[in-house]
Amino acid sequence: MSDGVKTVGTAGPPDDLPIRIAPLPREQWTDAAREVFAFWGEPDAWENGSRTNTQMVLANHPPLAMAFNHWGKHILIENSAPAWARELVTLRIAWHMHSHYEWHYHVGYALNLGMTLDQIAAIGVGPDAGSWSDLDAAVLRCVDELWENSRVTDATWATLSAQYDKRQLMDLVFTLGQYVMLGWGLAAFGVQIEEGVDPIGFDLKTGSGRLPGVRFKPGEVEDWADNQYES
Structure with missing residues (x-):
């Protein structure tokens, strides 16, 4: 994707959240x-x-x-589910929830795994984007089914359980729940993107117009904190 990133799906710009619980003075x-x-x-x-x-x-x-x-x-770190699948889950639920904060950071984590900007953009389209493997599509479909109906269909579960063991399946489902819970908290409390950070929108464009870059999780590299919050 050399000339910018296409806009996909229906997620609009992030909400202008009121600050209800401020950072501790x-x-x-x-x-x-x-x-x-x-x-x-x-x-x-x-x-x-x-x-x-x-x-x-x-x-x-x-x-x-x-x-x-x-x-x-x-x-985030000790999860037995494959990292690739976890980022599919997290970014898909962030898209559903319009959780700008979660989307911003996990785009960088997904890039660090080798996910392309085209693939991240396709997460906004969902499991029927046409470019996913059967397993990746099932991961995204699992998110959609739980989000919409609080159930996973037998067909989706069969595809997932053919590749993942019991612990991985449990971690995958609880990963979804974690980021729903966090998204609720971020929205209700009005947690803002950190000052000086170049925010990544749902269209994968940054505030400065630069392409999004790789980010590292805590402890992944020595200077992970500088990488996390640099503009």
Whole structure:
């Protein structure tokens, strides 16, 4: 895709979310809040706070935040389902929910796996885009079926279970649930994309007009935090 990225699907621009729960102000930083900041291993987070608005908002409720972070670490890093399938799930549900924050970061994670911008754009079309393998189409169809009907059809389950073991199937379904839950929280609390970050829209165009770039998950490379939040 050399001349920009085509717009696909129906997802519009991100909502202009009102900030209802703001990042925790410094005068309220307790040790419990600092543990939230430092959970993912960002340099200097204990002293200076997290660079991610998600953690700074969650730090308003440290017991909830730490429980969520331990769960999120399993889903994001320790998950037994294949990484490719997880990004299909996450990006498809972000598309359904118009979750700009989730879409922005997981586009970079998908690029890091070797997914092309054309393939990411096709996630907005869904399982019938025409370019997916039977397995990839089944992963996307699983998301759509659960999103629309809270059920997975026998045909979709048969395709998935022919390739994935029980743990992978369980992780795949709970990955979907994780990002629905997170998307609800981001929208309800009004969590914003971090200041200075070049946001990636649902049309895969950035605010600056540059093509989206690879991003790394926590701990994946030594300077992952700089890569995450650079503009």
